[in-house]
Amino acid sequence: MTVAAMYPGTFDPITRGHEDLVRRACRLFDKVVVAVAANPGKEPMFTVDERVKLANEVLGEFSNVEVTGYDGLTVNFAKDHGLSVIVRGLRAISDFEYEFQLANMNRHLTDDVETAFLTPTETYTYISSSLVREIASMGGDVSEFVSPPVRDALMSRIYES
Numbered sequence: 001m002t003v004a005a006m007y008p009g010t011f012d013p014i015t016r017g018h019e020d021l022v023r024r025a026c027r028l029f030d031k032v033v034v035a036v037a038a039n040p041g042k043e044p045m046f047t048v049d050e051r052v053k054l055a056n057e058v059l060g061e062f063s064n065v066e067v068t069g070y071d072g073l074t075v076n077f078a079k080d081h082g083l084s085v086i087v088r089g090l091r092a093i094s095d096f097e098y099e100f101q102l103a104n105m106n107r108h109l110t111d112d113v114e115t116a117f118l119t120p121t122e123t124y125t126y127i128s129s130s131l132v133r134e135i136a137s138m139g140g141d142v143s144e145f146v147s148p149p150v151r152d153a154l155m156s157r158i159y160e161s
Contacts, residue, residue, distance in 0.1 A: 004031040005085035005116065008074045011036050012044040013150045014055045015132055017124035021089045022059055024118050031064050033083055038071035045133055045157055057149045075106045078113045086115045091125045 007025055011018060011034070025032045036051045046054070048069040055067040070077045078086055086106065088099050103115035119125075127145050136142045136154040143151055 002030045003085065004033065004081075004083045005029040005087050006033040006035045006074070006078050006081070006083045007087040008035040008037055008070075008077070010039045010042060010044060010129065011051050011055055012042070012046055012129050013051065013132065013146060013154060014058050015124070015127050015129055015146050015150075016144070017089070017091070017120045017127040019058060019147070020120045020124050021087065021118050022062060022065060024120075025087045026062050026064055028116070029064075029085065029087075031066065032062070032087070033081065034059060034065060034067045035074070035077060036067065036069045037074075038069065040071070046153070050153070054150055054153055058147045073109070075109045075113050079110060084113060086113055088115055088117050090117050090119050091128070 005025055005028075007022060009018065022032060022034060034055055036048055036055060038048050044051070052067050052069045059065045059067060074086060078084070086103075088102070090096055090099060099117065106113060106115060132142050132145050133154070135145075136151075137158055142154060146154070
């Protein structure tokens with residue numbers, strides 16, 4: 001039996017913490033779809049297409065990973081693409097309440113999709129895309145938090161503004 005999962009997120013930008021969770025998910029599932037959310041409620045630094053491109057560059061080494069953009073309800077995307085699991089990351093206890101609420105709502109919307117929570121390696125528990133953007137925008141070095149293509153894209157975007 002093939003089990004396919006999705007790892008949804010804004011990935012603005014994709015960080016080493018995201019990479020770590022993808023690596024872990026790849027060991028558990030036959031296929032992992034990294035689903036880059038359009039998320040119109042947020043004002044991302046990068047467009048969906050740019051975030052998909054960066055994620056493809058960063059995750060290219062994983063043969064069982066597919067990266068795609070999406071909008072709409074995550075559970076609908078999962079059902080429409082035959083994905084039976086939604087992978088979510090928990091960095092700290094503060095993430096749990098929100099993620100628990102999401103998982104319960106998704107279960108209410110459909111019984112066909114389960115949520116699996118993964119925790120990152122300790123090294124990456126404090127990394128978030130918003131902190132990476134903030135550090136980069138203030139001239140800080142984000143090299144240990146993101147891959148080189150992401151660092152370059154961040155610096156380029158910041159210098160453009």
